[in-house]
Amino acid sequence: MLEQIVSRYNYWIYIILILIGFYGMMAKNNLLKKLIGMNIFQWALILYYVSIGAKKGGTVPILSEEAGSPFEHLKAIQCVNPLPHVLMLTAIVVGVATTGIALALLIIIYRRYGTLEEDEIIEELRR
Amino acid sequence: MISKWEDLIIETLCRFLIPFMQTYSLYVLVHGHSSPGGGFQGGCIMAACFILLVIAYDLNEAKKRFKEKINVIFCSLGVFIYAGTGWACLLLGGNFLDYGKLSLILPTDPIKARYYGMASIETGVEITVMAIMVSIFWDLVTGGKHEEALEEENARADCK
Amino acid sequence: MIGKIVSILIAIFAASALLIGVKDFPKWADPNQPASLHVSPRYIEKTVEETAVPNMVTSVLADYRGYDTMFETSVIFTAGIAVMMFLRRPHK
Amino acid sequence: MISHQFPVLIVVTPLILSFFVNVVGWWDKRYCVPIVFVALSVSLFSAIGALEAVIKHGGPIHYHLGNWQPPWGIEYVIDYLNTPILVAIAFISILVLIFSQRSIEKELPESKIPQFYTLFLLNVTGLLGITVTGDAFNLYVLLEIASFSAYAIIGIGERGADFSAFRYVIFGTIGACAYLLGVGYLYIVTGSLNMADLHHLLPKLYYSRAVLVGMAFFLVGVGIKMGIFPFHTWMPDAYTYAPSTVSALLAPLFTKVGAYVMIRLLFTIFEPSFSIKLYPVAEILGWIAAAGIVFACVMALAQSDLKRMFCYLIVGEMGYILIGIASANRLGLTGAILHIINDMFMMACLFTVAGAIMYKTGDRNIYRFRYLHRKMPITLGVFVVGALSVVGVPPMCGFFSKWYLILGTIEAKKWILLGVLLASSLVNAILFFRVIENAYLEPRGEHAFAHDGGHPSISLDEVPWSMLIPMLMIAAGIILLGIFSGVIIKHIIQFAVPASF
Numbered sequence: 001m002l003e004q005i006v007s008r009y010n011y012w013i014y015i016i017l018i019l020i021g022f023y024g025m026m027a028k029n030n031l032l033k034k035l036i037g038m039n040i041f042q043w044a045l046i047l048y049y050v051s052i053g054a055k056k057g058g059t060v061p062i063l064s065e066e067a068g069s070p071f072e073h074l075k076a077i078q079c080v081n082p083l084p085h086v087l088m089l090t091a092i093v094v095g096v097a098t099t100g101i102a103l104a105l106l107i108i109i110y111r112r113y114g115t116l117e118e119d120e121i122i123e124e125l126r127r
Numbered sequence: 128m129i130s131k132w133e134d135l136i137i138e139t140l141c142r143f144l145i146p147f148m149q150t151y152s153l154y155v156l157v158h159g160h161s162s163p164g165g166g167f168q169g170g171c172i173m174a175a176c177f178i179l180l181v182i183a184y185d186l187n188e189a190k191k192r193f194k195e196k197i198n199v200i201f202c203s204l205g206v207f208i209y210a211g212t213g214w215a216c217l218l219l220g221g222n223f224l225d226y227g228k229l230s231l232i233l234p235t236d237p238i239k240a241r242y243y244g245m246a247s248i249e250t251g252v253e254i255t256v257m258a259i260m261v262s263i264f265w266d267l268v269t270g271g272k273h274e275e276a277l278e279e280e281n282a283r284a285d286c287k
Numbered sequence: 288m289i290g291k292i293v294s295i296l297i298a299i300f301a302a303s304a305l306l307i308g309v310k311d312f313p314k315w316a317d318p319n320q321p322a323s324l325h326v327s328p329r330y331i332e333k334t335v336e337e338t339a340v341p342n343m344v345t346s347v348l349a350d351y352r353g354y355d356t357m358f359e360t361s362v363i364f365t366a367g368i369a370v371m372m373f374l375r376r377p378h379k
Numbered sequence: 380m381i382s383h384q385f386p387v388l389i390v391v392t393p394l395i396l397s398f399f400v401n402v403v404g405w406w407d408k409r410y411c412v413p414i415v416f417v418a419l420s421v422s423l424f425s426a427i428g429a430l431e432a433v434i435k436h437g438g439p440i441h442y443h444l445g446n447w448q449p450p451w452g453i454e455y456v457i458d459y460l461n462t463p464i465l466v467a468i469a470f471i472s473i474l475v476l477i478f479s480q481r482s483i484e485k486e487l488p489e490s491k492i493p494q495f496y497t498l499f500l501l502n503v504t505g506l507l508g509i510t511v512t513g514d515a516f517n518l519y520v521l522l523e524i525a526s527f528s529a530y531a532i533i534g535i536g537e538r539g540a541d542f543s544a545f546r547y548v549i550f551g552t553i554g555a556c557a558y559l560l561g562v563g564y565l566y567i568v569t570g571s572l573n574m575a576d577l578h579h580l581l582p583k584l585y586y587s588r589a590v591l592v593g594m595a596f597f598l599v600g601v602g603i604k605m606g607i608f609p610f611h612t613w614m615p616d617a618y619t620y621a622p623s624t625v626s627a628l629l630a631p632l633f634t635k636v637g638a639y640v641m642i643r644l645l646f647t648i649f650e651p652s653f654s655i656k657l658y659p660v661a662e663i664l665g666w667i668a669a670a671g672i673v674f675a676c677v678m679a680l681a682q683s684d685l686k687r688m689f690c691y692l693i694v695g696e697m698g699y700i701l702i703g704i705a706s707a708n709r710l711g712l713t714g715a716i717l718h719i720i721n722d723m724f725m726m727a728c729l730f731t732v733a734g735a736i737m738y739k740t741g742d743r744n745i746y747r748f749r750y751l752h753r754k755m756p757i758t759l760g761v762f763v764v765g766a767l768s769v770v771g772v773p774p775m776c777g778f779f780s781k782w783y784l785i786l787g788t789i790e791a792k793k794w795i796l797l798g799v800l801l802a803s804s805l806v807n808a809i810l811f812f813r814v815i816e817n818a819y820l821e822p823r824g825e826h827a828f829a830h831d832g833g834h835p836s837i838s839l840d841e842v843p844w845s846m847l848i849p850m851l852m853i854a855a856g857i858i859l860l861g862i863f864s865g866v867i868i869k870h871i872i873q874f875a876v877p878a879s880f
Contacts, residue, residue: 014346015309019302025549026294036554043377045556045563052567055323061331062162077318077329082343083327084566086352087516089167089344090359091559093377094523097366101527102548104373105534107270108541114199125539165348172574203398206364210395224353225389225446231361242339245349246312252360259367271374308564308592325570325580326450354444354453356518358508361394365501365524368401369531372494 010051017044031109031116035102042095046088053084061085141183148176156253160242166249170256178259186269186277195273200248205255209248214242386442386455388425389465390508397500404493407780411496415476418500423469427488441513448512451577456513457649459875460716462869464639465510467720468632470856471727472503472817474849478731479624481843483736486622487535495532496577499628502528506636515562515648516572518640522604525636526551529629533621543616549707550613554603557596565648577648585653594653594660597644599757607697608671615678615690623734626686631726632692635719638700642715645704646877655707665705669799672698676806685743686733687724688810692769695803696722702796703784709880711787716872718780721768727776728765728853732758735842735850748818754840757847759818763852764797766811768861771804776860785867854860 005012021044050100058080110116113124152172161163180189212223221228226244227237235243269276313320326347330347340346396418404411439458443449445628457465476499488493505525512518530551534544566572569580584590599610606614614634618626645654645661654660675695682688696718703715709818735758736751737743752759767774771782781804788797841847860867 005729008309008312008374010315011309011312012306015302015305015360017306019298020300022298023294025553026297027291031545031568034549038549041550042379042510045559048563050318050561051315052322055318056316058316058318060163061343061357063335063343074332075804076323076331079331079343081323081327083352083572084322085344086347086355089348090516090520093167093359094362094520094555095528097362097523098548098552100267100366101369101373101530103267104370105530105541105545105548108269108534109545111270111859112541119315121542125542147850159342159345161342163342163344163767165345165805196405200402202364202367203402206357206360209360210391210398213357213391214395217387217391218386222442222446223391223444224357226350227446238337238339241337241350245338245340245345245353247351248349248356249345255360255364259363262367263370264372266374271376273376275376278346304592304595305560308589311587311589312567320567321570322567323570326572327570329451350445351447351452352516355517356521357394358517358524361501361504362520362523362527364398365498365527365531366492368497368501369527369534372491372498372531373534375490377488379491 010049010054013116014044014051014122017041017047031106031118031121034118035099038102039095039099042091042098042123044093046095049084049088049091053081055080133178137183141179145176145180148172152176156249157246159249160245166252167256169249169254170197171260173253173257174260174264177257178264181264181268186265186273190273193261198262201254201258202262205251205253205258208251208254212244212247212251382428383821384442385425385429385432386440386446386457386511388468389422389429389511390504392421392425393500393504393507394713397497397504399804400500401497402599404496405866408489410493411493412480415500416473417498419473419476419503422472422503424766426462426469426507427749428464429457430466430871433457433459440732450571450573452604452653452860453514453517454573454575455468455511456575457511459871460642461510461639463720463871463875464635465507467723468503468506468510471631471723471853472506472628474852475624475628475670475727475731476816477709478734478846478849479846482734482846483622485738486537486624490778491535495535498528498532502532503866506632509636510639514572515565515574515577518564519559522558523555525633526555526604529625529633532625533617533629536621536625538620539616540620541679543613543620548618549611550603550610552716553828554600554610556598557603558687561593561595561597561600564589568593574648576648581649581653585657592660593651594644597648598641598660601637601641601644605634605641605697606694607701608674610651611671611694611697615687618690618693619687621686623686623730623737627727627730627734627814630689630693630730633695635723635726638697638715638719641701642704642712642719645714651707651877651879661705661707664701665796668698668701668705669796671701672799672803676810680806681811683744683746685736685814686730687743688745689729689733692729692807692810693726696726696769698803698823699781699784699800702800703787706784706787706791706793707794707880708787708790709876711785712788712880713872714780714783714785714787717783717864717868717877720867721776721780721857724853724856725765725768728761728850728857729769731846731850732762732765733852735846738793738842738846745814745817750821751818755837755842756839757841758850761854762818762851763815765801766815766858768806768857770811774858774861776857776864779861779864798811808815833845 021037021041025034027036048106061082113121152169155164156169177189177193216225216228217223219228219231226241229244230237230240233240233243334343335341338346338350341345363375396414400411400414418663442455444453502525509518509523514813530544530548534541568584568587571577571580603610672695675691675801679688679691698717700715703711769779771778785800
């Protein structure tokens with residue numbers, strides 16, 4: 001069990017982060033806190049993907065041109081996997097965009113109802 | 128936040144800093160092919176210096192340097208450069224985004240043409256990211272009112 | 288209060304479902320995990336040969352999976368337009 | 380040569396023109412609609428071309444973006460399953476665009492129109508892209524484009540729209556993240572993101588728990604986006620408060636595209652042997668569908684708001700599609716795929732009618748529809764066509780897909796699902812009769828003094844032609860789809876069902 005945790009600790013951490021984010025999204029009454037929970041949720045996913053790309057002993061996935069001509073001899077095992085990094089660049093952008101839209105919505109909501117508490121807004125809407 | 132601070136140190140420091148930030152942003156863009164960097168990162172740095180301008184001076188000063196109309200055009204222009212590069216490849220007889228086909232109009236071989244194709248799309252990404260980040264910042268910080276919000280804030284400051 | 292307990296339970300349920308999957312994962316940073324063996328080696332070994340760009344992240348981002356990046360830029364564009372539409376007052 | 384490029388033209392033309400819409404609209408708002416129209420027409424033309432190419436080729440056609448081979452690059456795949464859906468999406472979005480002009484002018488401030496049409500076009504781009512792509516991660520990005528534009532155009536609706544849009548943001552993000560987790564779980568055990576490649580790699584790993592969890596999160600993510608029963612909570616609010624054009628665009632298209640993704644997922648990424656035999660996924664989906672249909676019927680009966688009633692109807696229609704998947708045989712799946720296309724037309728019909736009524740009377744409460752048949756006879760005629768189709772009356776298309784769904788449940792010997800299907804059709808009949816009664820039948824007392832052909836104060840007051848023509852075309856589409864459903868099944872859908880059935 002301990003070996004299971006230690007050898008995959010990144011994945012355990014990401015699941016704990018997802019737990020926190022998910023709880024924040026579901027349970028918090030304040031819409032801004034919900035948004036923060038959503039951000040934690042998204043960044044947890046990014047941690048997960050970047051963990052997939054890691055390789056023990058791997059270096060950054062950028063070739064340096066100074067050291068002779070190392071291009072031909074490079075083996076896949078020497079570099080970390082660049083694909084998850086690329087995917088996560090996309091996910092980061094998506095996260096930023098979601099936050100932007102949600103913040104704009106929150107500004108409108110606050111202007112219209114004068115509060116960000118969910119139950120108060122629902123009460124206001126019922127009226 | 129968007130009104131004038133009138134702090135000499137901050138203003139001078141920003142006037143000194145912003146050109147270097149912009150140069151650095153272009154450096155990050157251009158060296159994205161051989162070192163960490165690229166369009167997104169460069170665009171964010173470029174947007175950061177316009178945001179710094181708003182914080183150090185005021186919104187009017189920033190809008191004088193980066194007009195709203197130009198901002199709207201830039202938002203579309205960047206993605207248009209990206210998609211347009213893809214269309215150029217398509218019109219030259221390749222698949223969409225097949226940069227190798229750009230060698231027909233560029234004086235290079237197909238492999239090197241991919242390098243230039245990527246440079247072109249990274250530029251597009253930088254332009255869009257910069258314009259959109261600045262636009263989102265303006266809208267969020269003033270609640271979409273822009274100059275109106277500035278006047279309100281100044282009026283409030285005068286009352287005090 | 289009940290809502291909070293229910294959401295804790297749902298969150299724990301989701302997390303434990305994720306944990307069940309983790310048991311079958313390859314070890315962290317294992318050079319021989321499937322993700323490092325199947326598609327990515329070509330990106331690492333052939334990037335200069337095929338695209339003349341030494342930064343693999345850039346070459347994958349802009350070339351091999353450039354189509355994703357185009358839509359990623361469009362996502363930013365969408366968000367910008369959305370914020371503009373929500374908040375911006377009519378132009379004078 | 381141009382025919383070779385059809386798969387990508389479907390998506391890229393609206394994308395590149397959407398950038399123009401914003402800039403051009405900044406100067407002159409009148410040019411927005413023509414540009415969007417051109418973009419969607421090119422999409423429709425390319426989609427029809429793609430359909431023709433698939434029929435001529437007799438199988439899936441692959442298109443490699445950037446000329447990279449599939450597992451390394453991104454590929455577009457057009458086959459018998461997605462081309463009819465592409466054509467339907469492009470066609471309906473054009474009709475909704477024509478419908479939208481007057482309605483949007485009334486419901487939105489003028490300064491927001493260019494941005495609205497930009498987002499409209501981006502939304503359709505996203506939906507088309509989801510349908511045509513053959514790469515699991517590319518699907519995620521396009522899903523986000525479609526969702527973001529949907530959040531935005533929902534959020535500018537009437538009072539309450541902003542709050543329901545925020546809830547949609549939260550739910551939509553959970554859905555998209557669950558989808559991304561599913562992709563990640565499959566990626567870590569296979570190392571591939573391409574759907575066809577995953578299809579080849581996964582059978583070796585079918586006993587891995589990571590694959591099972593990945594699939595579960597896939598289903599949850601897609602389920603949230605398509606609004607199936609336990610995850611539907613965002614949908615009624617969001618679609619009710621949205622501007623009527625927006626609900627006419629999103630309600631038919633977005634949820635159905637979700638259903639398409641679910642079919643792709645269960646039968647293209649995974650094999651039927653995994654999703655049906657190894658684990659009882661189809662069984663569980665069947666139970667969820669049954670519960671969802673019952674719930675949707677009860678909730679729809681309780682509503683007095685026309686649009687909200689239709690929203691619960693969508694939850695029920697999603698249940699029908701899931702029943703088709705759950706019966707796990709050729710007939711049921713044929714019914715499900717046919718129902719995706721039919722339901723697009725049916726929902727477009729109903730929601731445009733709701734928009735038209737909203738445009739003229741400003742009211743959606745069905746108990747205040749009295750004398751509407753004198754005021755808007757054509758609109759109500761279209762509504763009756765849509766209603767009969769949803770109930771399942773023979774010449775309309777709804778009957779045929781339901782027929783196949785019923786045959787599928789009989790063949791699978793799932794009697795409870797059969798009972799739910801039949802009972803819900805009855806409830807739908809009651810549901811629509813309630814509206815028709817309120818709109819057509821006049822109270823007895825007042826009828827006495829209006830014997831010479833109508834109440835004096837109610838005169839004909841129909842919506843403008845730019846709204847009527849799309850509605851009539853959708854109604855015609857419903858009838859034509861019904862008449863030609865045999866042809867469609869024989870030449871297209873028959874081949875879309877996986878061969879192992």
